[in-house]
Amino acid sequence: xxxxxxxxxxxxxxxxxxxxxxxxxxxxxxxxxxxxxxxxxxxxxxxxxxxxxxxxxxxxxxxxxxxxxxxxxxxxxxxxxxxxxxxxxxxxxxxxxxxxxxxxxxxxxxxxxxxxxxxxxxxxxxxxxxxxxxxxxxxxxxxxxxxxxxxxxxxxxxxxxxxxxxxxxxxxxxxxxxxxxxxxxxxxxxxxxxxxxxxx
Amino acid sequence: xxxxxxxxxxxxxxxxxxxxxxxxxxxxxxxxxxxxxxxxxxxxxxxxxxxxxxxxxxxxxxxxxxxxxxxxxxxxxxxxxxxxxxxxxxxxxxxxxxxxxxxxxxxxxxxxxxxxxxxxxxxxxxxxxxxxxxxxxxxxxxxxxxxxxxxxxxxxxxxxxxxxxxxxxxxxxxxxxxxxxxxxxxxxxxxxxxxxxxxxxxxxxxxxxxxxxxxxxxxxxxxxxxxxxxxxxxxxxxxxxxxxxxxxxxxxxxxxxxxxxxxxxxxxxxxxxxxxxxxxxxxxxxxxxxxxxxxxxxxxxxxxxxxxxxxxxxxxxxxxxxxxxxxxxxxxxxxxxxxxxxxxxxxxxxxxxxxxxxxxxxxxxxxxxxxxxxxxxxxxxxxxxxxxxxxxxxxxxxxxxxxxxxxxxxxxxxxxxxxxxxxxxxxxxxxxxxxxxxxxxxxxxxxxxxxxxxxxxxxxxxxxxxxxxxxxxxxxxxxxxxxxxxxxxxxxxxxxxxxxxxxxxxxxxxxxxxxxxxxxxxxxxxxxxxxxxxxxxxxxxxxxxxxxxxxxxxxxxxxxxxxxxxxxxxxxxxxxxxxxxxxxxxxxxxxxxxxxxxxxxxxxxxxxxxxxxxxxxxxxxxxxxxxxxxxxxxxxxxxxxxxxxxxxxxxxxxxx
Numbered sequence: 001x002x003x004x005x006x007x008x009x010x011x012x013x014x015x016x017x018x019x020x021x022x023x024x025x026x027x028x029x030x031x032x033x034x035x036x037x038x039x040x041x042x043x044x045x046x047x048x049x050x051x052x053x054x055x056x057x058x059x060x061x062x063x064x065x066x067x068x069x070x071x072x073x074x075x076x077x078x079x080x081x082x083x084x085x086x087x088x089x090x091x092x093x094x095x096x097x098x099x100x101x102x103x104x105x106x107x108x109x110x111x112x113x114x115x116x117x118x119x120x121x122x123x124x125x126x127x128x129x130x131x132x133x134x135x136x137x138x139x140x141x142x143x144x145x146x147x148x149x150x151x152x153x154x155x156x157x158x159x160x161x162x163x164x165x166x167x168x169x170x171x172x173x174x175x176x177x178x179x180x181x182x183x184x185x186x187x188x189x190x191x192x193x194x195x196x197x198x199x200x
Numbered sequence: 201x202x203x204x205x206x207x208x209x210x211x212x213x214x215x216x217x218x219x220x221x222x223x224x225x226x227x228x229x230x231x232x233x234x235x236x237x238x239x240x241x242x243x244x245x246x247x248x249x250x251x252x253x254x255x256x257x258x259x260x261x262x263x264x265x266x267x268x269x270x271x272x273x274x275x276x277x278x279x280x281x282x283x284x285x286x287x288x289x290x291x292x293x294x295x296x297x298x299x300x301x302x303x304x305x306x307x308x309x310x311x312x313x314x315x316x317x318x319x320x321x322x323x324x325x326x327x328x329x330x331x332x333x334x335x336x337x338x339x340x341x342x343x344x345x346x347x348x349x350x351x352x353x354x355x356x357x358x359x360x361x362x363x364x365x366x367x368x369x370x371x372x373x374x375x376x377x378x379x380x381x382x383x384x385x386x387x388x389x390x391x392x393x394x395x396x397x398x399x400x401x402x403x404x405x406x407x408x409x410x411x412x413x414x415x416x417x418x419x420x421x422x423x424x425x426x427x428x429x430x431x432x433x434x435x436x437x438x439x440x441x442x443x444x445x446x447x448x449x450x451x452x453x454x455x456x457x458x459x460x461x462x463x464x465x466x467x468x469x470x471x472x473x474x475x476x477x478x479x480x481x482x483x484x485x486x487x488x489x490x491x492x493x494x495x496x497x498x499x500x501x502x503x504x505x506x507x508x509x510x511x512x513x514x515x516x517x518x519x520x521x522x523x524x525x526x527x528x529x530x531x532x533x534x535x536x537x538x539x540x541x542x543x544x545x546x547x548x549x550x551x552x553x554x555x556x557x558x559x560x561x562x563x564x565x566x567x568x569x570x571x572x573x574x575x576x577x578x579x580x581x582x583x584x585x586x587x588x589x590x591x592x593x594x595x596x597x598x599x600x601x602x603x604x605x606x607x608x609x610x611x612x613x614x615x616x617x618x619x620x621x622x623x624x625x626x627x628x629x630x631x632x633x634x635x636x637x638x639x640x641x642x643x644x645x646x647x648x649x650x651x652x653x654x655x656x657x658x659x660x661x662x663x664x665x666x667x668x669x670x671x672x673x674x675x676x677x678x679x680x681x682x683x684x685x686x687x688x689x690x691x692x693x694x695x696x697x698x699x700x701x702x703x704x705x706x707x708x709x710x711x712x713x714x715x716x717x718x719x720x721x722x723x724x725x726x727x728x729x730x731x732x733x734x735x736x737x738x739x740x741x742x743x744x745x746x747x748x749x750x751x752x753x754x755x756x757x758x759x760x761x762x763x764x765x766x767x768x769x770x771x772x773x774x775x776x777x778x779x780x781x782x783x784x785x786x787x788x789x790x791x792x793x794x795x796x797x798x799x800x801x802x803x804x805x806x807x808x809x810x811x812x813x814x815x816x817x818x819x820x821x822x823x824x825x826x827x828x829x830x831x832x833x834x835x836x837x838x839x840x841x842x843x844x845x846x847x848x849x850x851x852x853x854x855x856x
Contacts (some may be wrong), residue, residue, distance in 0.1 A: 049677040050732060051258045057245045058253055065250075094246040130496040150384075154454050155493060164387045166257045166281055191250040194386060196415060196454065 048090045054168045055161055056090035059123055059146060062159065063100045065188035066144055068120050077103050077120045080143075082110040082134055084125030091123075119143045124157070131155060142180045146170075153196050158182060162193075169193040272587065272609035272619035273365075274670055274684040274723060276300050276739075278358040280383070285776050285786045287809035287823035287851065289352060289396060289403055290425075291380060292345050296790065299725040299739015299772055300362040300376075304792070304800075304835040307440035307842040308430045309346035309471055312835050315362035315376035316686065317719045317745035317766045321835070325374035325627055325664075327365065331382055331463065333487050333505050334372075338549055338567055339519060339560075341372055341630040346471050347481050347509065349446050351405050351421050353392055353853070356383040362723060363686060364666045366625035367589035367605035370545075370571055374625045374664050375688075384461075385409055385417040385452045391856040398823070398849030401427040418451040429472060430842035433833070438842050444469030444481075458492035458499075476514035483509035498532040501543075518554035523547065539577040546570045551631065558638030560631050561655065567631075570594045583611040597629040598661050615675055621668040626661040633659045633694060633711050642705055654699065654707015662713065663691045683724035690717040693747060695755035714755065717747030717764065733778035740771040765835070767793030767802070784811045798837035804828055819853040 048056070063077050077100055081088035088109045095105035108119075112129055116122055116137050121144040124134050131147065135156040138145035145157045152160030153173040158180060160171050171194040177184050189195055248256075276298045288294040292311040296303045302319055304312045312319045314326055324341035327334065328348075335348055358380050365373035389409040396403055403426065409419035422445075429441035448465030466484040473479050485507040493499045507523040529543030547569040553560045575589035587607040594600045605623035612618055634656045642649035670684040693715030699706055721743030729735045745766040749755055772790040779785050787808040794802040806828050811821040824847070826832065831843035 050256065053245050054253055054256050054258065057248060058250070060246055061250050061253070094244070098246060132493065132496040151454070151457070151459060151491075151493065154457055154459065162387065163258065167254055168256070168258060169254055188250070191254060193254070194389075198415060 048086045051163075051168060052084075052086045053090055055123075055148070056087050056094055058161070058168065058170065059087070059091055059121070060094050060098070060100070060105070062144065062146065062188065063105060063121060065185040066121075067183035067185070068144075074103060076106045078118055079105060079107045080110045080114075080116060080119045080122040081107060082112070082114075082122065082124045083128035084123060085109060087123060087125065116141050116143045121146065124148075139176065139180055142182065144180065144182050145176070158184075159192075164193065171196065270617060270672070272585070272607045272617070272621065272670070274300060274362045274668065274682070274686075276360045276362075276682075276725060278360065280356055282774075282776075283352055283355055283358075285784055285809060285811070286774075286788060286807065287786070287811075287821055287825075287849070289401070289849075289851075291348055291350060294352070294355075294358060295360070295378065296772075297774070297788070298358070298360040299737075300723045300741065301360055301378075302741070302766065302770055302792070304795075305842070305844055306835045307438050308427050309440050309442045311345045312765075313343075313345070314766075315360070316688065316721065317743060318375065318747075318764050319766050319835075324630065325372070325376075325662075327369050327373040327377045329377070329379045331487060332379065332489065332503060333485060333507065334525075336372055337509075338521070338551060338630050340632040341627060344481075344511070346442060346444075347467070347469065347483065347511070349423065349425065349444060349467065350380055350382060351407055351423060353394065353405070354382045354388055354407065354419070354421070354450075356381050356387075363621065363668050363684070364605065364623040364625040364664065364688075366603040367575065367591050367623060368573065370569075370573075370591055370593045370603065371595065371601055371626050371628040371661070374627050374662075382450065382463075385419040385450045386454075388419045389417060392853070393856070394851060394853045396821075396823075396849055396851035399428075399847045400430075400845065401425070401849075412451060412453070415454040416451060417453075418449060420447070420449040422447040430844065432839055432841060433831075433843050434839050436839075438840070439472045439474040440842070442469055442471040444471075455490075455492070457494070458490070460491075461487070461489045463487050473514065479514065480512040481510065483507070496533070498530065500531075501527075501529045503527040515556055517556060517559045520552040521549060523549040537579040539579075540574070541577075542572075542574040544570075544572045555640045557640070558636075558653070559640045560635045561637045561640060562635070563640075565596075565631065565635065567596045568594070569596075585609045593628070595628045597634055597659075601626045601628060601661055615673055617670075617672045619668075619670045619672075621666070621670075623666050625664050625666065627664075628661045629656070629659050636711070637707070645708070646702065648702055648704050650702075650704070651707040653696070653709050653711075654705075656694075656711030657706075659694070659711045660692055660713050662693050665689045665691075678729040679727070681724070681726040683722065685720075685722045687720045688718065690715075690719070690747065693717060695749060695753050696757060698754050698756075712753075714750045714753035715747055716750055717745070719743065719745045721745075735776040737774040737776075738772065740769070742769040744768070765795045765797055765800075767795055769793045782813045785809075786811075792834070795835070798841075800833055800835060800841075803832045803834075805832065817855045819851075821849075821851040821853070823849040823851060825849070 088107055092107040095107060122138050123146045124131050126148045128134060132155055135145050139156055146159045147157040148161040153171060156176055158173055158176045162169050162171060170192055172189060172192040173196040278294060278297045282297050283294050286297055292303060292313060295301050295313055300315050302314055304319060306312055306321045310321045312321045312323055314323045318325055322340055322342050328336060328343045330350060336343055361377040363376060365377040369377050392407040394405045403424060405421060405423040407419055407421035412418050424445045426443045427441050430438045432438060444467060446465060446467035450463035453460045464486040468482045471479040471481060487505050489503045491501045505525040509521045512518045525547040527545040531541045533539050549567040551565050551567060553563045555563055571591055571593040573591035575587060577585055577587045580586050589605045591603040592600055603625055607621045609617055609619040636653060637651050637655055638653040642651050666688040668684055668686045672682045674680040692713035695712055695714040696709050697712045697714060699708060699710045721741060723741040725739035727737050745764045747764045770792045772788060774788040777785045787806060789806050791804050792802060805826050808824040808827060809821055811819055813819050826844055826846050831845045833841050833843055
């Protein structure tokens with residue numbers, strides 16, 4: 001009977017050689033210091049992750065590249081953010097004191113199921129519990145909808161974020177934009193990494 | 201915290217949008233949170249153009265990974281960036297990055313891989329899938345690792361679940377589930393060519409992606425791999441090197457409210473085997489998956505898989521296996537508190553064996569599996585979720601098996617999760633448990649025709665009852681930690697018992713279920729990103745794996761289902777460092793404790809990759825493996841076991 005049990009296994013693991021410990025301590029310390037010397041500051045709590053910052057920055061850019069024909073030229077641009085408080089906070093910070101095409105930007109956090117009346121753009125976070133309902137609502141009210149889900153465009157979003165090769169990229173649905181009577185600038189389309197032209 | 205603007209703008213390639221301003225992104229991301237709107241520095245992220253935004257490399261864990269990691273299960277995600285940065289070039293080597301897996305290389309082409317113990321090259325308690333297609337062999341419920349390949353650059357992530365997954369994935373998911381998930385062809389729309397070569401292995405890959413009409417995308421690839429024979433400590437060639445070629449495609453179509461994926465692969469290989477001609481392998485598979493989100497409350501998924509494999513193993517057997525599998529799954533939300541998933545599946549395999557001296561009887565066998573499952577995730581309170589699940593799976597050998605599970609997840613606050621799980625899982629018999637005969641023609645013993653080993657006519661399913669308790673915390677985006685304690689009781693483990701009834705056409709020995717065992721342990725891992733350009737990962741497993749014979753057993757070898765050759769602990773420490781926008785440096789230090797039987801000494805090893813991007817489309821990687829020792833063994837008995845040498849590789853990647 002050869003049952004292998006750990007209690008039989010009294011073979012002590014060889015201790016890590018002292019020189020090795022030293023080498024790693026030095027490597028670790030070296031890396032840490034080189035990072036600091038390179039200009040990056042240590043991470044602070046409450047700072048949004050890079051991904052959320054980048055998405056918020058994109059959202060602020062989108063506002064400038066869409067023709068919201070139906071509203072007055074000097075009225076504020078209203079942005080709703082659903083199920084993504086970190087992006088709402090970052091977008092509020094980014095747009096404060098930075099009007100888009102001469103129009104101030106107002107960011108509002110939305111509750112689940114809240115109507116989208118009066119909004120120019122809505123961002124629907126991946127944690128939203130009813131994204132399809134929100135997208136339908138956005139299409140009816142000509143609100144530019146932006147999502148961050150696998151099948152965002154197929155669900156009716158105008159713009160959808162994807163993470164491709166560790167970068168935040170976005171794709172655009174022309175039929176959805178048309179349905180919402182939203183004109184997207186060619187500049188925006190030239191950066192989109194995928195443009196859906198036909199109705200799927 | 202003011203930003204050094206000159207530094208930023210030096211790093212900002214204005215007209216070369218392909219160069220990723222990593223360092224810029226890093227300093228921006230860290231600085232923006234503290235800069236007030238009034239004295240906004242001109243270098244704020246808001247001032248970047250669309251083109252600059254799309255070139256910022258996101259090094260932190262993605263939201264999707266975070267959400268997966270919030271499941272009430274012990275799940276580790278190997279990300280695409282971990283795979284690229286570590287320099288691994290095969291699925292088994294990539295699995296070394298998961299701290300909850302024990303990976304031991306046996307020889308040039310065989311691996312012993314398991315979570316939670318019972319490791320052996322014939323490990324049979326782990327379910328492995330590639331894009332949802334099970335790659336386990338019904339011959340022995342294990343995986344022929346030498347026949348599995350994927351283009352490493354096309355992997356989106358590998359999900360590694362340690363612990364029972366039977367309630368969703370069925371029999372075989374006893375100790376864990378591995379799912380290799382490839383990227384949508386929408387995300388691989390460029391050309392890619394890689395070539396890597398070193399002392400002991402060489403491989404090359406070409407992949408190209410493009411559009412299919414309006415809403416479709418595709419990619420196609422071809423790949424070739426060559427791995428040299430390994431040697432024993434005494435310098436004897438194990439003759440286990442191999443050559444393998446593989447080609448395939450994947451196409452994805454966007455449909456209204458959903459999508460359609462069709463993918464396929466075909467491969468061919470010659471695997472070395474000591475003292476015989478090469479093992480010839482070949483195979484092809486075709487997968488199609490259709491998904492549709494019917495509404496916010498419900499979604500539907502249908503999947504059809506066709507799979508053909510051939511393995512011609514001289515002096516053993518020739519196997520031709522054809523499989524068709526159909527699966528349907530529906531998810532629905534009922535009211536505010538019930539999230540229901542239910543589904544059904546059917547799998548049929550025709551297994552045709554050509555036997556030599558020993559082998560499988562009947563040589564040709566049709567195998568059927570049918571299952572239904574249902575799971576309800578109940579929100580008891582805002583912070584408390586109870587998941588009740590049950591799968592009933594019917595198999596050819598033992599009929600219906602019941603696989604219930606109960607999970608409870610308690611969100612202490614948005615950054616902490618405490619969870620518990622109890623489940624019953626089984627490993628249903630595979631052909632080797634019931635149909636293995638040696639020799640395949642009975643010999644006359646005392647005037648009666650007998651086999652030396654006569655299958656396992658009474659072999660039943662092995663059973664495990666498992667309890668887990670887990671805790672996960674992510675106090676900030678830069679730090680996360682997960683710990684799981686587990687206890688599993690195994691019963692009816694496989695043994696080889698003498699058959700004393702002197703009946704004609706029976707075996708002198710038969711497989712039966714007279715083993716049992718229990719496993720307990722703690723697995724934990726954490727991630728710390730002190731600065732955006734530097735990430736540290738660590739993982740640690742301490743375990744006790746015991747198995748033994750039940751009263752009445754006369755198993756003489758103890759090696760048939762009880763060969764638990766597991767280390768008391770193993771750990772890894774991994775560093776990923778962006779030296780600058782063009783250069784990345786990664787290393788992984790790993791430790792595996794001594795294996796008891798056959799004894800393998802404990803070892804430390806170190807792998808490194810230094811990657812340089814001279815232009816945005818070209819990567820040059822220098823990879824070092826097993827750098828601490830001239831050579832070391834990982835599995836098996838002396839004197840035959842393989843030694844794995846210190847080695848260096850050069851890998852070139854070109855995107856076009």
